[in-house]
Amino acid sequence: MSWVLIKDIKDYNDREVTLKGWVYNKRSSGKIWFLILRDGSGIIQGVVLKNEVSEEVFNIKDELTQESSVIVQGLIHEDRRSPGGYEIVVRDIKVVQIATDYPIALKDHGVEFLMDNRHLWLRSRKQWAILRIRHTVYYAITEYLNNNGFIRFDSPLLTPNACEGTTTLFTVPYFDLGNAYLSQSGQLYLEAGIMSLGRVYDFGPVFRAEKSKTRKHLTEFWMMDAEAAYVEHDENLKIQEELIRFVIRSVLEKNATELEVLERDIEQLKKADAPFKRMTHKEAIEYLRSRGSEISDKGDLGAKDEVILTEGSDVPVFVEKWPKEIKAFYMKRDKDNSNLVLGADLIAPEGFGEIIGGSQREDDHDLLYQRMVAEDMPLDEYQWFLDLRKYGSVPHSGFGVGLERLVQWMSGAVQIRESIPFARTIYRLRP
RNA sequence: UCCGGAGUAGCUCAGCUGGUAGAGCAGGUGGCUGUUAACCACUUUGUCGGGGGUUCGAAUCCCUCCUCCGGAGCCA
Numbered sequence: 006m007s008w009v010l011i012k013d014i015k016d017y018n019d020r021e022v023t024l025k026g027w028v029y030n031k032r033s034s035g036k037i038w039f040l041i042l043r044d045g046s047g048i049i050q051g052v053v054l055k056n057e058v059s060e061e062v063f064n065i066k067d068e069l070t071q072e073s074s075v076i077v078q079g080l081i082h083e084d085r086r087s088p089g090g091y092e093i094v095v096r097d098i099k100v101v102q103i104a105t106d107y108p109i110a111l112k113d114h115g116v117e118f119l120m121d122n123r124h125l126w127l128r129s130r131k132q133w134a135i136l137r138i139r140h141t142v143y144y145a146i147t148e149y150l151n152n153n154g155f156i157r158f159d160s161p162l163l164t165p166n167a168c169e170g171t172t173t174l175f176t177v178p179y180f181d182l183g184n185a186y187l188s189q190s191g192q193l194y195l196e197a198g199i200m201s202l203g204r205v206y207d208f209g210p211v212f213r214a215e216k217s218k219t220r221k222h223l224t225e226f227w228m229m230d231a232e233a234a235y236v237e238h239d240e241n242l243k244i245q246e247e248l249i250r251f252v253i254r255s256v257l258e259k260n261a262t263e264l265e266v267l268e269r270d271i272e273q274l275k276k277a278d279a280p281f282k283r284m285t286h287k288e289a290i291e292y293l294r295s296r297g298s299e300i301s302d303k304g305d306l307g308a309k310d311e312v313i314l315t316e317g318s319d320v321p322v323f324v325e326k327w328p329k330e331i332k333a334f335y336m337k338r339d340k341d342n343s344n345l346v347l348g349a350d351l352i353a354p355e356g357f358g359e360i361i362g363g364s365q366r367e368d369d370h371d372l373l374y375q376r377m378v379a380e381d382m383p384l385d386e387y388q389w390f391l392d393l394r395k396y397g398s399v400p401h402s403g404f405g406v407g408l409e410r411l412v413q414w415m416s417g418a419v420q421i422r423e424s425i426p427f428a429r430t431i432y433r434l435r436p
Numbered sequence: 437u438c439c440g441g442a443g444u445a446g447c448u449c450a451g452c453u454g455g456u457a458g459a460g461c462a463g464g465u466g467g468c469u470g471u472u473a474a475c476c477a478c479u480u481u482g483u484c485g486g487g488g489g490u491u492c493g494a495a496u497c498c499c500u501c502c503u504c505c506g507g508a509g510c511c512a
Binding site: 030032033034035036037038039041050052054055056070071084086087088106107108109110111112113114115116117118120173189190211213215216217218219220221222223226227228305307308350358359360361362405406407408409410411421432433 | 437443446447448449460461462463467468469470471472473474475503504505506507508509510511512
């Protein structure tokens with residue numbers, strides 16, 4: 006009797022198989038009862054008929070509880086009455102363990118309760134679906150990069166200083182060297198990487214000790230940073246657009262079931278796989294003001310502004326050429342207007358907010374140096390970064406993708422906390 | 437940090453012009469041969485977030501602390 010996965014069940018119609026999993030639910034109706042079984046790959050309904058199994062097996066329904074682990078043997082059978090179209094006519098059930106008092110019911114629960122029970126909540130249908138989409142997004146990003154000449158280049162998580170100097174860092178005692186800080190981006194290190202490898206990326210957790218308390222923020226989240234030599238602003242945007250559109254197509258192709266479980270509006274995702282919109286920061290300000298925003302000339306976009314900008318747009322919107330004052334020191338000036346930098350943020354539609362921040366980098370030693378002095382940065386710490394502009398400096402660009410934001414958008418999740426297995430937020434460190 | 441909201445049964449919530457706690461779900465028992473978060477009947481369960489105050493009497497009014505949620509700022 007072969008052990009098969011529920012996702013492959015349609016290849017085994019009218020054949021006897023063994024399934025190994027957990028009881029998602031059961032429904033009984035006298036001399037027939039239904040066992041809803043999940044095994045990680047999918048979910049299937051089992052039918053147990055009194056006159057087709059031993060009395061012992063039939064009576065297992067009295068002890069089976071939600072999330073009990075079981076090994077089920079039976080005949081796969083196509084049946085329209087079953088959710089999913091296939092069911093298993095049960096011949097035998099072996100109980101691995103009876104779960105007692107599983108706390109999460111198939112009913113409404115509050116966020117706090119679910120987060121307290123995150124280690125169990127992970128088993129629920131929607132969480133299962135979101136985490137599978139996360140896997141697809143992760144895989145698609147690396148697949149795109151690998152196919153486009155990017156080499157994986159892991160940057161350190163323990164760093165001596167801030168990448169951008171402004172946001173709050175998590176501090177870690179570091180032997181006799183004082184404090185180290187958890188990285189909030191590997192970007193600066195990637196700039197060293199491209200001078201060796203041409204195109205590089207890193208993909209890992211980054212940490213921001215910001216006291217943000219919104220459904221779009223985590224203190225620990227996964228970011229993919231990519232950096233490429235001899236790539237300038239326009240091409241930088243082109244790479245980003247191609248990457249995101251590749252991710253959308255991958256999710257649509259590989260996660261149809263998951264999107265259905267999540268009741269995600271697939272049409273919205275399909276429509277987003279089209280040429281992205283592009284506007285300058287100046288244009289964005291003008292547009293926002295015409296729509297009632299009180300944003301200033303040199304203002305950063307607020308959450309509401311992001312919503313307004315993408316309202317009525319099926320595709321993500323690039324906002325480019327920002328005032329230098331509100332962007333990071335390493336961004337390259339626009340040659341047509343030295344008050345602007347060649348940075349761009351990509352705003353996802355449907356209110357999911359910023360998913361990418363990127364820019365062409367300043368490659369002139371003296372201009373970068375002046376900027377760092379102006380921002381009162383510790384030059385000793387960044388000497389190595391300045392060095393990169395002394396030994397064969399080239400124009401180069403890069404960007405960072407927030408994995409959870411992208412997963413949140415793809416899956417339509419209300420909470421970013423659901424887009425990572427164990428979310429870290431300002432008031433939650435466990436489980 | 438600031439602004440707003442919420443803590444009542446295992447869970448989701450009602451009760452809040454002060455009079456001693458209630459529903460649905462989960463759990464338990466029984467019924468039902470096609471259920472779809474099945475259904476029907478019966479049934480167990482409470483430091484009413486902690487502390488203090490007002491009152492004959494507080495889940496309800498006042499003070500305070502704690503926890504959580506949403507948002508702002510900052511950002512992916």
